Every structure is written in C-alpha cells, then in structure tokens.
Amino acid sequence: MVHSSPTVNILEVVRVSPPPSDSATLPLTYFDLGWLKLHPVDRLLFYRVPELTRSVLISKLKFSLSATLLHYLPLAGRLVWNPTDTKPSIVYSPDEKDAVYVTVAESNGELSRLSGDEPRPATEFHPLVPELPVSDESARVLAVQITFFPNQGFSLGVTAHHAVLDGKTTAMFLKAWAHNCKQEHDPLPHDLTPSMDRTVVRDPTGLETKLLNRWMSASNNKPSLKLFPSKEIGADIVRVTYRLTRENIQKLRERVETESKAGAELRLSTFVITYAYVISCLVKARGGDPTRRVCIGFASDFRSRLNPPLPPTYFGNCIVGAGDFDAKAEPILEEGEGFVSAVESLSGWVNGLCPENIEKSMLSPFEAFKRMEPGRQMISVAGSTRLGIYGSDFGWGKPVKVEIVTIDKDMSVSLSESGDGTGGVEIGLCLTKDNVERFGSLFSRGLKKKREIS
Numbered sequence: 016m017v018h019s020s021p022t023v024n025i026l027e028v029v030r031v032s033p034p035p036s037d038s039a040t041l042p043l044t045y046f047d048l049g050w051l052k053l054h055p056v057d058r059l060l061f062y063r064v065p066e067l068t069r070s071v072l073i074s075k076l077k078f079s080l081s082a083t084l085l086h087y088l089p090l091a092g093r094l095v096w097n098p099t100d101t102k103p104s105i106v107y108s109p110d111e112k113d114a115v116y117v118t119v120a121e122s123n124g125e126l127s128r129l130s131g132d133e134p135r136p137a138t139e140f141h142p143l144v145p146e147l148p149v150s151d152e153s154a155r156v157l158a159v160q161i162t163f164f165p166n167q168g169f170s171l172g173v174t175a176h177h178a179v180l181d182g183k184t185t186a187m188f189l190k191a192w193a194h195n196c197k198q199e200h201d202p203l204p205h206d207l208t209p210s211m212d213r214t215v216v217r218d219p220t221g222l223e224t225k226l227l228n229r230w231m232s233a234s235n236n237k238p239s240l241k242l243f244p245s246k247e248i249g250a251d252i253v254r255v256t257y258r259l260t261r262e263n264i265q266k267l268r269e270r271v272e273t274e275s276k277a278g279a280e281l282r283l284s285t286f287v288i289t290y291a292y293v294i295s296c297l298v299k300a301r302g303g304d305p306t307r308r309v310c311i312g313f314a315s316d317f318r319s320r321l322n323p324p325l326p327p328t329y330f331g332n333c334i335v336g337a338g339d340f341d342a343k344a345e346p347i348l349e350e351g352e353g354f355v356s357a358v359e360s361l362s363g364w365v366n367g368l369c370p371e372n373i374e375k376s377m378l379s380p381f382e383a384f385k386r387m388e389p390g391r392q393m394i395s396v397a398g399s400t401r402l403g404i405y406g407s408d409f410g411w412g413k414p415v416k417v418e419i420v421t422i423d424k425d426m427s428v429s430l431s432e433s434g435d436g437t438g439g440v441e442i443g444l445c446l447t448k449d450n451v452e453r454f455g456s457l458f459s460r461g462l463k464k465k466r467e468i469s
C-alpha cells in the first residue's frame with residue numbers, strides 16, 4: 016500500500032518552568048562525562064485516547080510537568096561549560112528564565128500505523144520529536160513535544176541530553192510526570208523521587224580528569240559541548256519492531272542449555288538470550304567475509320554494582336559500556352550455532368562486569384573508534400528490558416507503543432519489556448528494506464524447532 020507522509024503542524028512552543036524555586040547547580044560525574052558529545056536520546060510514547068480533546072491534554076500535561084520539575088530541577092536547566100571552568104555542570108536559574116521547551120503540534124497521520132510493528136519509513140518519526148539546542152558553551156537538557164492526533168490520541172516525544180540522563184533516570188522522570196498527571200493530589204512516591212547527592216560517586220583514580228582531557232583534545236583544547244555530527248537518515252531506512260514472547264525466550268534458553276558446552280556458568284537471562292538472538296540474526300543478515308570484525312556493545316547499570324551501591328533513584332548517568340569492539344564474525348555466522356556462540360560471549364561480558372573495570376571501559380572507546388575501519392558492523396543497545404517504560408500512564412492508560420527514535424542515527428537496537436506485560440521483549444530496529452527482509456526471515460526461521468531448520 017502506498018502512503019503519503021503525514022503532515023505535522025507545529026502550533027506553538029511554550030516554556031514550562033517549575034513552581035518558584037531557587038537556582039540549582041549539579042556537577043557532572045565521570046559517568047556523565049563519558050556521554051558528553053553523544054547524540055541525545057529521543058523517545059516517543061504513543062497513547063490511544065480517541066475521546067481526548069487537545070485543550071484538556073495540553074493543560075493537564077503542562078500543569079503536571081511543572082509540578083514534576085520541582086523534583087527534577089536540573090531538567091529545566093542547561094548544561095554549561097564556560098571557557099574558564101574546568102568542567103561542565105548543570106545549572107538551573109529562574110533568573111535566566113530556564114524552563115523545558117514544550118512543542119505543541121498536530122498530525123494528520125494514522126496513529127495506529129505509526130505505533131504498529133510493520134516497517135515504516137524512519138524519517139516519519141523525526142517530526143514527532145523536538146530538537147535540543149546545543150552550542151559550544153551551553154546545551155538544553157530536556158525538550159518535549161506533544162503531538163495531537165485528532166480523534167485518535169497523542170504522542171509524547173522526549174529528547175534527553177545523554178550527559179545528564181541515562182535510561183533509568185529518563186524512565187523515572189517519565190513515570191513521575193505520569194504519576195503527577197494521573198494522581199495530581201498524591202505526593203510523589205519515594206521510588207520516583209530522584210536522589211541528587213553526587214558525593215556518593217567516588218573517583219579515586221581521577222577518571223573525571225582523564226575523560227575531560229580526552230574531550231578537550233577532541234575539540235582543539237577548547238571547552239566545547241558541541242555534539243558529534245549525526246548522519247542523515249536516508250529514505251530507504253525503515254523502522255520495524257520484532258517481538259519475542261516469554262515462550263520464545265524459554266525455547267531459545269533450552270536450546271542453549273542443550274547445545275552449549277559452557278554449562279552452568281552461562282547467564283541465560285532474558286537480556287542475554289534476546290540480545291544474542293538479535294546479534295546472530297544481524298550478523299547473518301549482513302553476511303560477508305567471515306574474518307571480518309564486528310563491534311558489539313551494550314550499557315550496564317552500575318547503581319547496584321558499585322561498592323557501596325548507589326540508591327536505585329540516583330539521578331544522572333550510572334551506566335558503563337561493555338562488549339567487544341573487535342568481535343569475530345565467524346562463530347556468529349555459523350548456521351544454528353551462531354546464536355549459541357553469541358550467548359556465550361554476552362554471558363561472559365555480563366558476568367565480567369565489575370567496578371574495577373569501569374575506567375578501562377570508559378576510556379577504551381576513544382582509542383577504539385579511531386582505529387576501526389569504516390563500514391564495520393556496529394551493534395549496540397538503546398533502552399533496556401528493565402526500565403518499565405510502559406508504566407508511564409498519565410491517566411489515559413498505558414502507552415500503546417514506545418519507540419526510541421534515535422536508534423536510526425547509530426543503527427542500534429532498542430530493547431524494552433513488551434507493553435502487554437506478558438514477559439516478552441520488544442526489539443526495535445532501523446534497517447534498509449533489503450536488510451529487514453533478510454533479518455526477518457532469519458528471525459522467524461530460528462524460532463522454529465531445531466529439526467525444522469536443519
């Protein structure tokens with residue numbers, strides 16, 4: 016079927032500020048500094064509410080956003096790096112009229128199609144998320160876009176600076192905002208109230224300074240918050256969602272138990288099984304020279320891994336990258352066994368996560384990305400199966416779909432628990448149309464019983 020691209024009309028951009036409060040400053044830690052120049056994360060939550068009027072929607076969301084910002088003041092502020100400062104910090108200043116900029120828009124698109132799973136042009140999602148202005152000295156932290164789909168519902172686009180928020184903090188903020196919108200008279204529960212104490216992050220080896228030196232040398236020794244340039248997304252890139260049910264995951268787990276010689280040490284969690292399965296399909300879909308190298312990465316939340324651990328409500332980044340920049344494609348390309356090989360590697364990387372390796376993990380990308388040949392297959396994860404993002408109910412029910420729009424910029428894979436609460440996983444991908452066909456056929460073939468695929 017041929018579709019004309021939907022039109023999104025911007026109606027207004029409004030500033031939403033917290034209720035009167037003092038100014039606030041929050042320093043960045045080394046966990047934040049690792050993400051300083053990476054692109055922001057754009058999330059899109061779709062809600063089906065045909066009876067909702069635009070004026071009710073906008074006034075409720077604005078009012079509850081303002082109330083939520085009182086607890087999340089840095090989100091209304093800016094990341095600032097003055098030439099005289101050794102490092103950037105987050106500043107919220109009412110005198111500077113700091114606020115979250117909220118774009119209000121209306122679309123004539125079909126919400127059910129955009130929030131479906133079938134391949135849709137990746138570029139159709141860009142007009143639904145706002146931009147985050149960034150200069151050398153200053154960057155906005157958060158921007159929001161509310162897009163009304165008359166007689167269908169709305170989408171909520173949230174763009175978050177990665178040096179300020181990780182997935183856990185973004186999810187906590189969204190759930191807090193939803194709570195304040197749905198139950199405006201109830202106080203914010205403890206598990207949605209952020210902990211802003213930065214003294215809990217210790218830096219015995221001076222990792223912060225090492226990271227700052229690397230960022231300075233990347234910008235001619237001048238402080239700069241400018242982000243790495245993002246690539247243009249071509250018209251041939253489509254966004255698609257695949258799903259693994261709890262039963263699919265259990266069958267894949269049993270397959271590893273039967274076929275792997277690694278035995279009991281393997282960590283056969285939902286994340287390991289799902290991501291290994293996706294990696295094996297992506298590497299096979301690309302095919303090519305078996306001696307080629309593949310960059311495989313994922314982020315791990317260190318809040319509970321530090322000693323002593325940080326509070327689960329810690330505000331900011333507490334994630335560290337893991338994986339292998341130079342994984343061999345050959346074992347993953349093996350028919351059938353490639354998946355088991357990917358599980359063994361991933362399981363080892365997850366089991367090896369420990370605070371002693373944080374420094375190496377955070378510094379190694381600077382060198383690795385310089386030496387990699389152009390065109391190397393890069394596989395990484397955005398989001399997580401643990402964020403509970405589908406719990407963001409603003410009073411009109413759970414989202415019908417959540418997308419991470421920015422996976423098209425770096426060709427990463429988005430993972431999320433399935434919205435229906437049945438223990439499955441949603442996998443978001445942005446690929447060329449040809450690659451989607453190859454990936455899709457490998458994905459469904461591998462879920463059939465072993466004797467049928469051999």
Ligand SMILES: CC(C)(COP(=O)(O)OP(=O)(O)OC[C@H]1O[C@@H](n2cnc3c(N)ncnc32)[C@H](O)[C@@H]1OP(=O)(O)O)[C@@H](O)C(=O)NCCC(=O)NCCSC(=O)CC(=O)O
Nearest residue numbers: 056181182185284285286287314315316365396397398399
């Ligand atoms: C490193 C990991 C991915 C490895 O995942 P694993 O699933 O193997 O390990 P795990 O410790 O999470 O869970 C293993 C098992 O422990 C139990 N378990 C652990 N935590 C649980 C929880 N919170 N709820 C329910 N069960 C839990 C389950 O039984 C699970 O098995 P079972 O799974 O079978 O039920 C993870 O530990 C982790 O750090 N996840 C968070 C990653 C994250 O924050 N990503 C966002 C990055 S920021 C980003 O990308 C940008 C953005 O999102 O904005």
